Amino acid sequence: MARHSLREEIVDAALEQFHAYGFNAAGVKDITDSAGVPKGSFYNHFDSKEALAVVALERYWESRGIEDLADRSVAPLARLRGHFELLRAKMEGHEFTRGCLIGNFGAEVADHSDVLRAAVGQSLARWVELITEVLAEAQQAGSLRSGLDPQATARFVLSAWEGTLILARADRSGAAFDSFFDLVFGTLLA
């Protein structure tokens, strides 16, 4: 069985530590300890914790299946709903902790790291783009009213999602998710 390379072990551990504790609270030593590798090996693979965080964010993106929004085998609004339901289930699996790594970095470090702000910005822009395409597809199929601007609506829905995670973490309940699904799929896109 092929063993993960040392670099891969560090990225996996970093994703876990950053997601659970945040960028500033997760130190390089926490990450290398968690990966079971010597701290000294870190700088053979990464220039900085910031550079590692960019790679961890890419891995996070892949782990969330966000690109599946482009899979046209499912009807557009059902696909969008399924996408957020999958993400909700992941949050529930962590008892309403952790939230979204993209949003967390956005709230904690985007102001102070140009590199991480760019990475967060690109992830959010790509996510908005994918949702925009789903909404445009729904409009073409006649399953969404034509008055909504797909891009503005996509940006709003993603904003609502990121904020929903914050409200859910604050009271460790599904109430904010219930409101999100009701208002987005029962009202806004209905």
Added chain:
Amino acid sequence: MARHSLREEIVDAALEQFHAYGFNAAGVKDITDSAGVPKGSFYNHFDSKEALAVVALERYWESRGIEDLADRSVAPLARLRGHFELLRAKMEGHEFTRGCLIGNFGAEVADHSDVLRAAVGQSLARWVELITEVLAEAQQAGSLRSGLDPQATARFVLSAWEGTLILARADRSGAAFDSFFDLVFGTLLA
């Protein structure tokens, strides 16, 4: 002219430091240096950085005029819009940095501090309550359709607001705000 007490100077400095840098990145020494007081004086006034953060959060709440949502001298939906426009202007004044201290603490430390999670949760719950009352008032006045549940809608609008701040910080632009106002006041509550 009355000089702020030392405790007040520490709270003011803490609010500034926490808002600009986050809970973990703002150390006690950063705060006391910024307040121009000896580090040793800190523990005469606060048991911990966490305890100080709770007081800073209360001061943040007051600085945002959130309780003005209960001022019935302005029509409900105009009042709600004015509330968010005021907050948007504050973000613009900081060139789309800083965001909302309540949401920032929610994203960064709510999972790891019961005390701060409770403080964040209470602030968000009170904010939802105030928005709920505005929406119920708008329904009674016939200026909002009756099918919307005021509390679920309030929770959703506040979630959307908190996420909007994250998107705005990521690209340092007003695009996410424009979408928020279009979708909330032009569609959802129209």
